[in-house]
Amino acid sequence: MDERYAQRIAERRCEIVDRMTEALAASGRTLDQARLVAVSKTVGVPEVLTALDAGYRTFGENRPQELGRKLGALSFIEGLPDARFEMIGNLQTNKINAVLGRVDLIHSIGSRHLAEAVSSRAARRIDAGELAAPQPVLIEVNVSGEETKGGFSPEEIRRALPELQDLCGIRIEGLMTMAPRGNKDAARACFAGLRELRDELAKASGLPLAELSCGMSEDFEVALMEGSTCVRLGRVVFDPAFAVL
Ligand SMILES: *Cc1c(COP(=O)(O)O)cnc(C)c1O
Secondary structure, X not given: OOHHHHHHHHHHHHHHHHHHHHHHHHOOOOHHHOEEEEEOOOOOHXXXXXXXXXXXXXXXXXXXXXXXXXXXXXHOOOOOOOOEEEEOOXXXXXXXXXXXXXXXXXXXXXXXXXXXXXXXHHHHHHHOOOOOOOEEEEEEEOOOOOOOOOOEOHHHHHHHXXXXXXXXXXEEEEEEOOOOOOOHHHHHHHHHHHHHHXXXXXXXXXXXXXXXXXXXXXXXXXXXXXXXXXXXXXXXXXXXXXXXX
């Protein structure tokens, strides 16, 4: 990667960290209370290497095949810092085996069917000694109610969680959502709704559900002010031309 790009990415990272720090302070928190996943789905291995150099350690992918390609390429390079990957996109059941054990977290469990499929495959791998522990996952909730969005409706997850929490191949660590685009007030209401739903579900289930994965390039500060513990940032990380508002 050219040096100028590398410099822009490193400077941009400092700006993002500053903005995260300020937004977290607004909710009485500090930088260690939220994670940043650099969403590398639209960039190649050279950009991931640049980002590693700039200090990013966790990357988000939404296609199992691309995840495999990047992991493969990185495995051939010696002396790299540990790069971790998480699955953020819609996952098809026939692709589950391609991500199990290769990602630290699956953010996008958006249906009962998918939860059961991931759990049964993970349980089989655990029994075979191929996987050390249940797969950590988040439940994707369609808080805004937009028809184009995937995930459980709040009502569906209220009903389904007692069964999902008994699935032995997955460990549910929290909730994830995508906010409506281009409307900060609607986004804020969506993030607040996710937090309130988490509080309610945590109480009802006894699960901590500590992770709230929400906030993207356009709205991560609002998300952090509303309690996000994990922002998923693509364009603002990798595209020097993305306007920092
Ligand atoms: C692409 C994507 C992101 C990152 O979006 P940006 O707007 O580029 O920050 C975050 N989460 C999911 C689920 C995505 O698919």
